[in-house]
Amino acid sequence: SEDAPHLADGGDVAVTTDNVVVLFANYIQSPADPATPEAETVGGGEAWILRDGQAVVGSWARPFAPAPYVLSDADGQPVDLEPGRTWVMLVRVGQAVQISDVEAESLLALPVGESDGE
Numbered sequence: 001s002e003d004a005p006h007l008a009d010g011g012d013v014a015v016t017t018d019n020v021v022v023l024f025a026n027y028i029q030s031p032a033d034p035a036t037p038e039a040e041t042v043g044g045g046e047a048w049i050l051r052d053g054q055a056v057v058g059s060w061a062r063p064f065a066p067a068p069y070v071l072s073d074a075d076g077q078p079v080d081l082e083p084g085r086t087w088v089m090l091v092r093v094g095q096a097v098q099i100s101d102v103e104a105e106s107l108l109a110l111p112v113g114e115s116d117g118e
Contacts, residue, residue, distance in 0.1 A: 018084030021071065022048040023060050024093045039090040046093075047071055051082050057098075 005014040024046040030038035044061040049071055058073040071079040 016085070017087045018051065018082040019086040020048075020050040020089070021060075021069075021081070021086060022050070022089045022091055022096065023069070024096070025090050027092050037092075039092075041065070041090065048096075049079050049081070 007013060008015050023041075025039040025041060026045075027037040027039055030036040032038075042062050042065055044059060047058050047060040049056040049058060056073050056079050058071060058079055061070045061072070062068070071081070073079050
């Protein structure tokens with residue numbers, strides 16, 4: 001059914017997460033495969049941190065590859081994640097848009113696979 005939860009392999013547990021972290025990164029040509037883009041994950045950029053039903057727009061920083069990401073809010077204060085599962089999305093800079101609550105509610109009301117034509 002279209003409104004049924006997405007289930008994990010085996011079909012008895014719903015797929016969920018505690019945090020979603022969207023990191024905006026530049027992409028370069030991969031040294032391993034020239035046809036494949038590779039996200040630059042050292043440095044910093046904009047971040048969207050989604051947890052507890054809230055979205056925090058801030059930034060990410062990572063000084064070198066083995067270092068953990070540091071997430072900060074717009075005022076530069078650290079943003080902690082909820083303990084548990086975290087999904088990280090590496091989005092190409094300029095490839096995402098924010099929508100209003102009204103637009104989100106409208107999209108969520110549509111059957112899966114349909115759009116409102118805009």
